[in-house]
Amino acid sequence: SSDVPAVEKKRWTLNDFDIGKPLGRGKFGHVYLAREKRSNHIVALKVLFKSQLQQSQVEHQLRREVEIQSHLRHPNILRLYGYFYDQKRVYLILEYAAKGELYKELQKCKYFSERRAATYVASLARALIYCHGKHVIHRDIKPENLLVGAQGELKIADFGWSVHTFNRRRTMCGTLDYLPPEMVESVEHDASVDIWSLGVLCYEFLYGVPPFEAKEHSDTYRRIVQVDLKFPPKPIVSSAAKDLISQVLLSLHFQKRISLSTPLEQLQVSVIYKCSFFSPFF
Numbered sequence: 001s002s003d004v005p006a007v008e009k010k011r012w013t014l015n016d017f018d019i020g021k022p023l024g025r026g027k028f029g030h031v032y033l034a035r036e037k038r039s040n041h042i043v044a045l046k047v048l049f050k051s052q053l054q055q056s057q058v059e060h061q062l063r064r065e066v067e068i069q070s071h072l073r074h075p076n077i078l079r080l081y082g083y084f085y086d087q088k089r090v091y092l093i094l095e096y097a098a099k100g101e102l103y104k105e106l107q108k109c110k111y112f113s114e115r116r117a118a119t120y121v122a123s124l125a126r127a128l129i130y131c132h133g134k135h136v137i138h139r140d141i142k143p144e145n146l147l148v149g150a151q152g153e154l155k156i157a158d159f160g161w162s163v164h165t166f167n168r169r170r171t172m173c174g175t176l177d178y179l180p181p182e183m184v185e186s187v188e189h190d191a192s193v194d195i196w197s198l199g200v201l202c203y204e205f206l207y208g209v210p211p212f213e214a215k216e217h218s219d220t221y222r223r224i225v226q227v228d229l230k231f232p233p234k235p236i237v238s239s240a241a242k243d244l245i246s247q248v249l250l251s252l253h254f255q256k257r258i259s260l261s262t263p264l265e266q267l268q269v270s271v272i273y274k275c276s277f278f279s280p281f282f
């Protein structure tokens with residue numbers, strides 16, 4: 001039988017798109033609303049200047065971001081459809097999130113209701129379970145990296161700091177015995193860094209400020225390592241929500257102490273389960 005010709009990777013060019021209004025500025029350039037001419041599909045076109053990428057030596061990071069994000073398919077992860085470049089610029093063809101940037105929404109309403117926070121945290125936990133299942137760690141979960149889709153759903157974007165870790169536990173069956181604790185633990189430690197950030201995010205959704213904020217960096221650092229977690233009297237937050245935060249936040253320390261028998265997914269599923277306590281909508 002004639003073998004099916006390999007599907008040629010589509011070579012995109014600027015001519016494939018009608019460029020619309022600017023959506024704002026990203027780190028290395030502008031983002032435009034755009035429409036792919038053949039399909040009329042609306043996308044966001046992120047334009048990055050090669051000169052700036054070279055100056056900041058982030059080309060390898062951008063390559064990793066494209067490689068990782070283009071392979072992820074999840075309703076709460078912003079799609080990266082493709083990329084192309086010309087003499088001076090690199091263009092990322094990204095999913096358009098109709099309701100914009102979450103941090104602006106958080107600034108506008110100061111803090112979110114428990115129901116809204118729980119909905120966001122549960123969807124992020126599901127997205128992280130998906131990523132960790134593919135040995136991908138985002139490592140930069142924060143309001144600025146979250147966008148909102150047309151139905152109000154959260155989309156994790158900007159995988160610039162993400163990494164692909166080989167789950168040494170599974171690939172090193174048997175030889176795990178000779179690894180020192182920090183090596184054996186580090187896989188869990190790496191992936192649960194996102195869970196820690198989810199706890200910080202949950203706190204910020206509910207109180208409008210991150211939990212360890214301080215004037216000086218050194219104070220913030222000390223508050224984090226001591227897990228100096230305080231819940232202000234206002235706004236009023238349910239004890240179920242506080243438990244989730246303290247267990248999820250503290251779980252990183254808890255994670256360091258537990259044996260590898262409690263896999264990360266169990267912790268993440270418990271996050272979603274605990275969300276149901278402060279939001280009857282699950």
Ligand SMILES: CC(C)NC(=O)[C@H]1CCC[C@H]1Nc1nc(Nc2ccc(C(=O)N(C)C3CCN(C)CC3)cc2)ncc1C(F)(F)F
Pocket residue numbers: 022023024025026031044045046078094095096097098099100101144145146147157158
């Ligand atoms: C995660 C990453 C760190 N962040 C970013 O990349 C930022 C940098 C600039 C824009 C955003 N990138 C994206 N933004 C959208 N949608 C969007 C954004 C802004 C508005 C909005 O509020 N206005 C236009 C308002 C409309 C009203 N006027 C007054 C102000 C701007 C509405 C929809 N979809 C996909 C992307 C993406 F990511 F694919 F590029």
